[in-house]
Amino acid sequence: QVQLVESGGGLVQPGGSLRLSCAASGFSFSSSAMSWYRQAPGKERELVATISSGGGSTKYADSMKGRFTISRDNARNTVYLQMNSLKAEDTAVYYCKAMEVVDTRMGKKEYQYWGQGTQVTVSS
Secondary structure (H helix, E strand, O other): OOEEEEEOOEEEOOOOOEEEEEEEEOOOHHHOEEEEEEEOOOOOOEEEEEEOOOOOOEEEOHHHOOOEEEEEEOOOOEEEEEEOOOOHHHOEEEEEEEEEEEEEOOEEEEEEEEOOOEEEEEOO
């Protein structure tokens, strides 16, 4: 079965750093683009970063550019999110998402798989 398991969240002081990990199994990880999303209480879930299947292309939300880095290790079926210079407004549940494209008789179909999330709290 498909599994996406996030880890590395916790409590950190403003200005600190955390590295989140997402271990994937049950699908073609190396052929799937991966993303990190986050959701704070009372707010919409928002895209944090995306990385292509081979790791050659990355995209970031404007507020994360220069502070966050997404990477992946296809040999370990793991995607990472390095978070530096953390701010209180970064407090949220962070989710890992896979985007698998499968060829079907009627064309390509995209499947999305979500992890359960890991809490990141930035506070003094």
